[in-house]
Amino acid sequence: MSDVTEALESVLGERVRREPEILTAHQRDTWVLGELFDYRGEAGPLPLAVVEAESAHDVSETLRLCRAHGCPVVTYGGGSGVCGAIRVGERTVVLSTRKLAGLVSLDSGDLTARFRAGTFGGDAERRVREDGLTIGHWPQSIELSTVGGWVATRASGQYSTAYGNIEDLVLALEVVLPDGAVLRTRETPRAAAGPDLRQLFLGSEGTLGVVTEVTFSLRELPPFHFRQAFHFAGLHAAVEPVREILRAGWRPPVVRLYDASESNRHFGESCPEGRAMLILLHEGPEPAALAEANAVSELCRSRGGEEADAAAVDRWFDERNEVPGFRTFIEKGIMVDTIEVASTWQHVTQIYDAVTSALKEVPGILVATAHTSHAYRSGANLYFTFAVRPDEPGEMASVYAECWRRAMRATLANHGGIAHHHGIGRVRSGYLAEELGTAGVAVLRAVKHALDPDDLLNPGNLLPPQGPEAKG
Amino acid sequence: MSDVTEALESVLGERVRREPEILTAHQRDTWVLGELFDYRGEAGPLPLAVVEAESAHDVSETLRLCRAHGCPVVTYGGGSGVCGAIRVGERTVVLSTRKLAGLVSLDSGDLTARFRAGTFGGDAERRVREDGLTIGHWPQSIELSTVGGWVATRASGQYSTAYGNIEDLVLALEVVLPDGAVLRTRETPRAAAGPDLRQLFLGSEGTLGVVTEVTFSLRELPPFHFRQAFHFAGLHAAVEPVREILRAGWRPPVVRLYDASESNRHFGESCPEGRAMLILLHEGPEPAALAEANAVSELCRSRGGEEADAAAVDRWFDERNEVPGFRTFIEKGIMVDTIEVASTWQHVTQIYDAVTSALKEVPGILVATAHTSHAYRSGANLYFTFAVRPDEPGEMASVYAECWRRAMRATLANHGGIAHHHGIGRVRSGYLAEELGTAGVAVLRAVKHALDPDDLLNPGNLLPPQGPEAKG
Numbered sequence: 023m024s025d026v027t028e029a030l031e032s033v034l035g036e037r038v039r040r041e042p043e044i045l046t047a048h049q050r051d052t053w054v055l056g057e058l059f060d061y062r063g064e065a066g067p068l069p070l071a072v073v074e075a076e077s078a079h080d081v082s083e084t085l086r087l088c089r090a091h092g093c094p095v096v097t098y099g100g101g102s103g104v105c106g107a108i109r110v111g112e113r114t115v116v117l118s119t120r121k122l123a124g125l126v127s128l129d130s131g132d133l134t135a136r137f138r139a140g141t142f143g144g145d146a147e148r149r150v151r152e153d154g155l156t157i158g159h160w161p162q163s164i165e166l167s168t169v170g171g172w173v174a175t176r177a178s179g180q181y182s183t184a185y186g187n188i189e190d191l192v193l194a195l196e197v198v199l200p201d202g203a204v205l206r207t208r209e210t211p212r213a214a215a216g217p218d219l220r221q222l223f224l225g226s227e228g229t230l231g232v233v234t235e236v237t238f239s240l241r242e243l244p245p246f247h248f249r250q251a252f253h254f255a256g257l258h259a260a261v262e263p264v265r266e267i268l269r270a271g272w273r274p275p276v277v278r279l280y281d282a283s284e285s286n287r288h289f290g291e292s293c294p295e296g297r298a299m300l301i302l303l304h305e306g307p308e309p310a311a312l313a314e315a316n317a318v319s320e321l322c323r324s325r326g327g328e329e330a331d332a333a334a335v336d337r338w339f340d341e342r343n344e345v346p347g348f349r350t351f352i353e354k355g356i357m358v359d360t361i362e363v364a365s366t367w368q369h370v371t372q373i374y375d376a377v378t379s380a381l382k383e384v385p386g387i388l389v390a391t392a393h394t395s396h397a398y399r400s401g402a403n404l405y406f407t408f409a410v411r412p413d414e415p416g417e418m419a420s421v422y423a424e425c426w427r428r429a430m431r432a433t434l435a436n437h438g439g440i441a442h443h444h445g446i447g448r449v450r451s452g453y454l455a456e457e458l459g460t461a462g463v464a465v466l467r468a469v470k471h472a473l474d475p476d477d478l479l480n481p482g483n484l485l486p487p488q489g490p491e492a493k494g
Numbered sequence: 495m496s497d498v499t500e501a502l503e504s505v506l507g508e509r510v511r512r513e514p515e516i517l518t519a520h521q522r523d524t525w526v527l528g529e530l531f532d533y534r535g536e537a538g539p540l541p542l543a544v545v546e547a548e549s550a551h552d553v554s555e556t557l558r559l560c561r562a563h564g565c566p567v568v569t570y571g572g573g574s575g576v577c578g579a580i581r582v583g584e585r586t587v588v589l590s591t592r593k594l595a596g597l598v599s600l601d602s603g604d605l606t607a608r609f610r611a612g613t614f615g616g617d618a619e620r621r622v623r624e625d626g627l628t629i630g631h632w633p634q635s636i637e638l639s640t641v642g643g644w645v646a647t648r649a650s651g652q653y654s655t656a657y658g659n660i661e662d663l664v665l666a667l668e669v670v671l672p673d674g675a676v677l678r679t680r681e682t683p684r685a686a687a688g689p690d691l692r693q694l695f696l697g698s699e700g701t702l703g704v705v706t707e708v709t710f711s712l713r714e715l716p717p718f719h720f721r722q723a724f725h726f727a728g729l730h731a732a733v734e735p736v737r738e739i740l741r742a743g744w745r746p747p748v749v750r751l752y753d754a755s756e757s758n759r760h761f762g763e764s765c766p767e768g769r770a771m772l773i774l775l776h777e778g779p780e781p782a783a784l785a786e787a788n789a790v791s792e793l794c795r796s797r798g799g800e801e802a803d804a805a806a807v808d809r810w811f812d813e814r815n816e817v818p819g820f821r822t823f824i825e826k827g828i829m830v831d832t833i834e835v836a837s838t839w840q841h842v843t844q845i846y847d848a849v850t851s852a853l854k855e856v857p858g859i860l861v862a863t864a865h866t867s868h869a870y871r872s873g874a875n876l877y878f879t880f881a882v883r884p885d886e887p888g889e890m891a892s893v894y895a896e897c898w899r900r901a902m903r904a905t906l907a908n909h910g911g912i913a914h915h916h917g918i919g920r921v922r923s924g925y926l927a928e929e930l931g932t933a934g935v936a937v938l939r940a941v942k943h944a945l946d947p948d949d950l951l952n953p954g955n956l957l958p959p960q961g962p963e964a965k966g
Contacts, residue, residue, distance in 0.1 A: 129838070129840065131737070131839055132839050132840050132873065133741065133871050133872050134838060134872050175686060176685075176686035176690075177686070178684070178686070187684060189690070193872055199933060199936075199937065203932070203933040203936065204933060205931065205933035205934055205937060206931060206933075207930075207934065208930075209838060209909070210836045210837055210838065210873060210910065210911030211836055211837075211838065211870035211871075211873035211874065211875075212650070212836055212868065212870060212875070212911075212914060212915070213648075213836065213911045213912075213913055213929070214648035214697055214913045214914060214915045214916060214917045214918075215697070215912060215913045215922075215926060215929045215930065216697050216918060216926065216938055216956055216957075217693055217694050217696060217697045217698055217702070217941075218648075218661070218693050218697065219930065219934055219937055219938070221689055221690050221693035221694075222689050222937070223689070224689060224690065225686055225687070225688050225689045225690065226688070226689055227688070230689070239870070239872040240871070240872075241743070241871060242742070242743070265603070269714055270714070271714070271716065271779055271782070272779070272782075306743045307742060307743055307744070307785070307789060309781075309785035309789070310743070310744075310782055310786065313779065313781035313782045313785055314782065317779060317781070364682045364683055364684055364685060365682055365683075366601070366604040366606060366681060366682065366683065367603055368601065368603055368604050396684065398683035398711070399605050399683075399712070399713060400604050400605050400665055400683050400712075401604065402683065403683075437681070438682065439680050439684075439685045439687065440685075440687060441685055441686045441687045442685065442686060443684075443686045445686045445687075446686075446687055450687075454687060454688065457680060457685070458679075458687065458688070458691065459677065459678055460675070461677040461678075462677055462679065462691055464671075464675065465671065465677060465691055465694070466688055466689070466691070468944040468945055469689075469694075469944055472941055472944035473937065473940055484688055485688075
């Protein structure tokens with residue numbers, strides 16, 4: 023038993039877990055490359071221990087002891103991340119938020135709910151629904167991801183076009199800092215009291231602190247819902263009407279536009295071959311939602327859209343969180359992954375063309391398609407899916423990296439941002455300097471060094487390895 | 495001439511200004527205590543020089559040279575801040591953005607406009623209106639404040655309830671860091687690529703970098719407007735309907751509720767004596783704005799609201815940016831100021847009562863009133879106005895400080911946040927540790943030290959003097 027494990031056990035007792043199956047279950051997140059390494063029996067080191075913290079105090083103690091022993095700490099929520107943010111190295115302690123779960127307080131009048139960070143999204147949403155309220159955050163991973171994970175990764179949900187992304191839904195945070203101090207931001211709707219400290223931890227991916235509580239600003243469950251679908255001559259033909267919907271001031275919670283391949287894959291007979299499907303959800307007070315639905319309908323029809331069977335939308339709602347695991351593909355020699363990027367409107371179709379073309383040139387490529395699922399006044403995201411089966415199974419990792427390299431290069435060359443909502447992790451860290459610029463990486467590194475001078479919180483994640491850009 | 499002035503002139507030539515009237519005009523912002531000191535002939539030191547930067551490169555050079563000479567730098571935009579964020583100390587160089595003004599680029603399709611930081615708000619708004627667009631940010635200071643100042647102070651505008659505050663309107667920033675490096679954040683509508691670096695500078699009040707360009711995500715000018723006004727039995731009686739308007743999902747851009755004293759002061763005969771006036775603006779696509787206006791009307795009437803003459807709203811719109819200068823009051827021995835705070839809904843009336851009561855106990859108090867002008871799902875701001883005339887003119891500064899102390903204490907004791915949108919400056923820096931907590935101030939101090947190790951950017955502003963909280 024190592025010194026640090028002994029020290030942790032002396033303070034945290036049975037909250038320190040060392041059973042082999044628990045150590046194995048906390049080695050990594052759901053990144054497909056981690057799945058591949060596992061499948062090949064190259065899973066890498068096990069954590070020294072998994073601390074199941076039950077309080078912010080437990081988290082403080084864990085960080086304090088790990089710091090005293092110079093031992094890295096990786097925080098583990100739902101483990102549903104797909105970018106490799108969690109990948110345990112040598113002599114690492116995993117800090118699990120599994121037992122740091124549940125509602126702390128709910129105020130129905132203030133529309134606030136405070137949850138411990140390890141609460142799973144679905145549990146949190148179901149709890150506030152008991153009071154007729156909603157968080158309004160619907161990532162596909164809602165049953166697999168935790169509210170603390172949402173914050174750490176800067177997550178987006180399927181209803182973001184009306185309700186915003188995680189940074190728009192969080193009222194306050196409790197975070198344990200690398201030195202063990204506990205930061206609680208004030209529960210006020212807005213402040214001009216220096217930089218917004220919540221924002222340091224939204225997207226920090228476990229590198230700057232451990233989120234232990236999340237307070238949401240909730241909404242009442244909307245009294246009315248209306249679903250619509252239209253199909254267009256193709257993704258290019260439909261991007262413009264989507265831009266115009268946003269530009270006119272409408273904000274349907276769900277605005278999802280699929281290219282022809284994905285439309286065919288997801289909607290079958292509801293969308294004619296070669297057409298691109300746009301599905302929409304309107305909700306809120308009935309007169310407002312209906313005014314929006316009518317205006318959107320008129321706009322889509324006048325831009326070549328044809329109304330599709332709304333049953334297609336219902337089916338999407340029923341099946342939206344069902345995704346086949348990466349493992350079933352790996353067993354067939356296929357690497358499958360998704361890549362979400364974002365840009366202003368003028369670059370959306372350029373990036374779509376550039377990325378899909380670049381992917382289609384990869385030998386063994388089976389699928390290179392996209393949809394857009396988050397729209398803003400000034401732009402939108404693109405969410406690519408690719409599948410590739412190299413001739414040689416030994417090339418699965420390198421061909422996978424090549425697909426990512428091509429998608430990142432094509433996005434950057436066309437003025438896109440490399441990550442819309444999955445985060446950076448390890449799959450994108452090599453491209454972060456191009457995303458943020460030399461000065462941006464230098465700022466992030468300076469902040470990291472200021473808060474975590476020994477680089478103990480999730481080392482190797484998010485920030486690229488120290489390179490020439492740090493000299494400036 | 496000092497070494498640093500010589501060095502600046504050798505590089506920046508005539509952009510370095512040393513005329514006495516220019517030095518005098520850049521000693522301070524519009525904080526009333528600064529006005530008082532000026533009036534008494536105790537204006538304090540003059541800057542060594544005012545650098546009128548014309549490019550980010552000029553800003554870099556200024557910071558580099560000032561750093562080499564260990565000389566503090568204070569950035570000066572419109573000088574309209576009211577919290578004392580600008581107050582020149584010994585051996586200080588002022589960096590003016592006056593000549594760093596104008597539009598850099600506008601993309602009508604993407605709804606983006608990039609302005610140099612020294613562009614005045616009114617000029618920026620008029621420019622985008624030429625293209626049928628709006629920034630949607632209407633601080634009372636719009637003709638006096640710059641777009642860079644909006645970012646540095648985390649400003650709010652009068653239309654925030656629908657359109658958000660400055661942090662919701664800014665797509666990207668260019669910032670010169672204390673070491674002279676230039677950070678340009680990416681022009682994408684959203685990213686999950688580490689913490690949002692824009693947020694470090696929104697609210698940094700000149701302490702972490704110099705904002706040199708601001709890119710806005712614009713809106714189309716709304717096609718339809720509708721104004722409404724209701725009066726209620728008092729501010730307490732009207733807070734609940736305002737909460738319900740937000741809770742139901744409506745977002746009128748303007749939602750302003752005045753207590754009875756302010757209603758009488760601003761609306762005269764349009765609002766019966768003792769009643770509290772609520773004024774609203776609805777705008778957007780006509781059917782949506784009308785649906786909102788109808789629902790709000792029904793809600794207000796069912797909660798004791800009586801419809802007031804909409805001419806009162808028109809008058810507010812006409813006169814909203816006219817404010818008498820502090821100086822005219824000072825000459826009469828009166829200190830006048832405003833204090834904006836925020837809280838969740840359950841504390842709004844508590845804070846209103848506690849702050850106005852605490853102010854009314856100050857000897858010589860003439861006015862202690864409030865309105866709320868920014869509403870959110872989970873709470874609202876309160877904007878207090880006070881006027882006090884001490885018996886002894888020599889006590890004007892101390893009685894002024896006592897008013898602030900009472901307002902801050904009463905706000906904090908009732909779970910409020912001490913600053914909604916004017917910022918911290920010097921008037922609130924002594925309360926920042928209570929706002930952010932020990933850990934929050936430690937984080938902010940660590941970030942400041944990481945980016946500006948020599949404490950040269952606006953020293954003495956925002957952060958409280960180093961105290962016991964920094965030991966932790």
